[in-house]
Amino acid sequence: MDIGTEVGRDKLIEQARDALSKAYSPYSRVSVGAALLAASGKIYTGCNVENVSFGLTNCAERTAVFKGVSEEGESFKIAAIAIVANRDGARFSISPCGACRQVLLEFAQSSGSLCFFLNSDDVLVTKSLTELLPDAFILPTK
Ligand code: THU
Numbered sequence: 001m002d003i004g005t006e007v008g009r010d011k012l013i014e015q016a017r018d019a020l021s022k023a024y025s026p027y028s029r030v031s032v033g034a035a036l037l038a039a040s041g042k043i044y045t046g047c048n049v050e051n052v053s054f055g056l057t058n059c060a061e062r063t064a065v066f067k068g069v070s071e072e073g074e075s076f077k078i079a080a081i082a083i084v085a086n087r088d089g090a091r092f093s094i095s096p097c098g099a100c101r102q103v104l105l106e107f108a109q110s111s112g113s114l115c116f117f118l119n120s121d122d123v124l125v126t127k128s129l130t131e132l133l134p135d136a137f138i139l140p141t142k
Contacts, residue, residue, distance in 0.1 A: 003037055003080040009116060009126075012037060012082040019045035019060065020084055026050065032060035032085045032094060036068065039077035039109045044068040061100040065107060077109035078129070082116040093120040101133040 002008040012035050020033025025048055032048040046063030061083060068076045081104065085094035094117050096104065104115070108129040115132055119125045130136075 001037055001041070001043070003114060009080075009082070012043070012080060013084060013116060015043055015045055016060075016082040016084045019047050019064075020086065021047075023047040023060070024049045027052075027054060027057075028087075030085060030087050030092060032083065034060040034064040034081055034083045036061075036064045036081040037079045038068050038072065039079050040072060040075075042068075042071070044071070059097060059100050061096050062103050065103055069107070076107055078104060078107045078113050079109050080114040080116070084118065091118070091122070093118050093122065095119065095125075096132065098133075101129070102136065105129050105133050105136050 001011060003012060015035035016033040019035055020031050023031035025031050027050050035043055035045045037043055044064045044067045046060045046067060048060045049063060050057045083094050083096060085092040111128060111130045113129045115127050115129055117125055
């Protein structure tokens with residue numbers, strides 16, 4: 001899949017929409033789906049998984065990342081990720097939360113690894129993972 005093209009990007013968004021249908025979100029009623037293209041060429045999808053103890057909720061993005069790492073190990077890298085959301089069935093703008101930005105950056109293939117999502121004006125935003133988290137926390141050894 002070439003996410004440099006509109007077709008590739010739209011395919012990734014479509015897979016994120018499929019993943020959204022699996023969301024477990026009885027508390028917020030916000031369903032989120034993510035689809036990420038790994039450097040290996042494989043696609044990993046994820047949805048948000050809520051819990052009655054709200055703080056235990058896992059976002060869609062991190063579900064997808066953790067699936068990728070658990071399949072590929074340390075070599076897992078993100079080339080691009082698409083995120084979509086709805087609330088009670090209606091389209092809902094989404095922007096990756098701070099925790100997910102830090103986790104996504106950890107596994108970015110390069111500073112140009114891309115993130116696609118719909119902003120509050122319903123406009124499709126394309127940003128690099130480094131743009132999403134400027135001045136990220138890093139360890140001197142990394
Ligand atoms: N959520 C995500 O899955 N990804 C984000 O980037 C932001 C928020 C989920 C968590 C929770 O289940 C619901 O959206 C409402 O916060």
